[in-house]
Amino acid sequence: MRATEPSEKTVRYTAAFFDNEHDLMAIAAEARLRGFEIQDVFSPYPIHGMDRAVGLERSRLGWIAFAAGALGLISAILLQVWTSAYDWPLNVGGKPFNSFPLFVPVMFELTVLFSGLISIGVLFMMNRLWIFSKKKIFEGVTDDHFVLVLKQRDASFDAEKAARLFKKYRAIKVMEGDKFV
Amino acid sequence: MATALKDIEFQNAEEEIRLQGEIERVTAHPVYSPLREPLIDESKSCSDVTNDICGLLERPPLRGWWILFSISVVLLALGMIAAVNTVTFGIGTWGLNKTIGWAFGITNFVFWIGIGHAGTFISAILYLFGQKWRTSINRSAEAMTLIAVMCAGVFPILHMGRPWLFYWIMPYPNTRGSLWVNFRSPLLWDFFAISTYFTISLVFWYLGLVPDLATARDRAKSKWRRIFYTILSLGWNGGNRTWSRYETVYGVLAALATPLVLSVHSIVSFDFATSLVPGWHSTIFPPYFVAGAVFSGFAMVTTLLIPVRKVMHLEGYITIQHLDNMCKITLLTGSIVGLSYLTELFIGFYSGNPNEIFVILNRMGGPYAWAYWIMFSCNAIFPQLFWFKAFRTKIPLILGLCILVNVGMWFERFVIIVTSLHRDYLPSSWAIFIPTLTDLGLLVGSFGLFFTAFLLFLRLFPVISMNEVKGVLHYARD
Secondary structure, X not given: OOOOOHHHHHOEEEEEEEOOHHHHHHHHHHXXXXXXXXXXXXXXXXXXXXXXXXXXXXXXXXXXXHHHHHXXXXXXXXXXXXHHHHHOOOOOOOOOXXXXXXXXXXXXXXXXXXXXXXXXXXXHHHOOOOOOOOOOOOOOOOOOOEEEEEEEOOOOOOHHHHHHHHHHOOOOEEEEEOOOO | OHHHHHHHOOOOHHHHXXXXXXXXXXXXXXXXXXXXXXXXXXXXOHHHHHHHHHHHHHOOOOHHHHHHXXXXXXXXXXXXXXXXXXXXXXXXXXXXXXXXXXXXXXXHHHHHHHHOHHHHHHHHHHHHOOOHHHHHOHHHHHHXXXXXXXXXXXXXXXXXXXXXXXXXXXXOOOOOOOOOOOOOOHHHHHHHHHHHXXXXXXXXXXXXXXXXXXXXXXHOOOHHHHHHHHHHHOOOOOEHHHHHHHHHHHHHHHHHHHHHHHHHHHHHHHHHHOOOOOOOOOOOHHHHHHHHHHHHHHHHHHHHHHHHHHHOOOOOXXXXXXXXXXXXXXXXXXXXXXXXXXXXXXXHHHOOOHHHHHHHHHHHHOOOHHHHHHHHHHHHHHHHHHHOHXXXXXXXXXXXXXXXXXXXXXXXXXXXXXXXXXXXOOHXXXXXXXXXXXXXXXXXXXXXXXXXXXHHHHHHOOOOOHHHHHHHOOOOOO
C-alpha cells in the first residue's frame, strides 16, 4: 500500500471527484472489492470508516508513541539518578541523594514530551510532510471535493467498468493523469 | 439499487449479492439521531465553511481590529518599559520586601498558566470524551493557551533577576563541575512541566492547523500569502493515508495532553504545597489549583470568543449552545473551587494549629480582607448564577460573569501568595505589599502581550478548525 515506490511514479491514474463523503466511501469499497487498485482517496476532513472501506490496516503509530514514551521515561530516570546521586551528589536539606519519589514529576513530563514529539515527527516523516513537499494536490480537495484515485497499473485496468462505477456514484468530474507523485 | 446493479453487471448473481453485502458492511457508518440539536448553523455546507473562515483572513482587517490592536500594542509597550526597568535596575524596582518575596510576579505567572489550561482541556479532554461541540472553539482556545503560557513564562524569567542566564535551569553539561540542577525542587519541576506543556500544546495546535493551512493555501491569490501557507501546510493533500495516521497521532497527543494538563497546575501548586508556610502547606492544593485553572481558562475563552463571534460574524459556528456548554463547565469547576475554599477553611480550623487558624482569620479579616472577599464572591458566589438558563444564554450576562471570574481568579493567586507571606511566624517582620508602577506595568504589559498575540492569530490563521467543523456538519442531518 505504499504510494512511494519509485516504479509507481510512472503509473497512470484516473481520478473521480464526488461531492459527499458517503458516495466516496461506497465507491471506494466497491472499487476495491471489484478488483481495482486504489491509489488513495482524498477528502477535506477525515472520514471515519474509510480505512476499512479502502482496506487500510490499522496504523502502528500508537506503538511508536508508546516506545517513545518509554524512552523518555528511561532517559528521565537515568538523567536524574545519575546527576543527583552519582556524578555530583549534593546534600540538599538532608534529603537522600537518590530521592526517587521527587524525580517522578520530571519522569512524567519527559515521557509525555518524548512520546508527543517523536510520534508527530514520525507522522511527518511517514507522510512526507515537510516544507518543500511537492505532492499532487487535487483541486477543491481541501475545500469540499472528495476524490478517488485508481491506479492503471497494467492492461487489466478496465476503463469502461470504472466509468460505469463512477456514473453509478454520481461523479461530478473524472480526470486522468500521467504520474502520481 | 437494482437499476444501478444492472448498469454494472458482473459475475454471477450470487457473487453479486455477496459483494453488495460486503460493501454495505464496510461502509456502514453510525447514524446520529435526528432528534439531536445540530452543532452548527444548519444551512452551512462545506464550501460555506471554507468561504466564511478563509474569507476572514483574506479581507483587510476591520477598523475595530486596528483599534484593539493599537491599544494592545500600547499596553505591551508599557510592559516592555517595565521589563527594561526591571532588568536594568533589578528586582528592587518591584514592591517586594524581606517578608514578601513573592507577589505580583508569581501571581501573574500562576494566573496566566491557569488561563492556559482551557485550550488543552477543550482540545484533549473533550476530544477523548467525544464532545463534538468542541470543534468550533478548540482552535482559538488552543491559541489562547499558547499565548497565555508565553505570558506566564515572562514572569519567572524576569523574577530570576538575571534573565539572560535563565538557561541555567536546564540540566546541561557545563564548565562549573558539571554542577547539575536540583531535581528535588518544585521550581525545577515547573520548568519541565511548563516547557513540556508549551511544546506539546504547540505541536497539537499546529497539527490541527495543517489541513486548514492547506485550505488557505489552495485559495490564496497573492504570492506572499501563497508562499506563507505553502510552507506552513507542508504539502498537505488530504489523502486518506495521511488522514488515517493524522487521526492516530491526534488521538495519541490527546491522550498525552490530558494527564499533562492535570500535571502542570499540580506541579505549580507544589511550589506552594511543599513549603512549610501556613496557608500553603496543604494536600488539597493540586486538585484545587487544577479546577481553578480550568475555571479561569474557560472564563477567559468565553470572554474572548463573545466579541470575536460578534465582530467576525461567527454566530453560526459558535452558537448560544456552545456558550451554554462553556458556562456549564465554568459552573462545575467554579463549584469545585468554591468547595475547595470551604474545605480549606474547615481544615484550617479543624487542624487546631494556631498558625493555620491565624492565617485563615487574617485572610478573612486582615489588611487584605478586601482581596479575599473579591476572590470569594467572584469565584464561589457569582458563578452560581450559571445555574439559571438566562445567565447561560444572554450574552451580556455571560460576559459580565466571565469577567468577574477572571478578576476573581487573579485575586485568588494574590490572596494565596501575599496573605500567607505578609504575616509570618515572627510579628516583628510583618509587612504589607504595595505594588510599584513597575509591578503594575508588567501586569498591564502581560495583557498587552496576550491581546496583541491573539489579534495577530485572528489575522493569520483560520480561527475555527475548518476540517473538524466540516466533519460534524452532518451531525444531526442524516
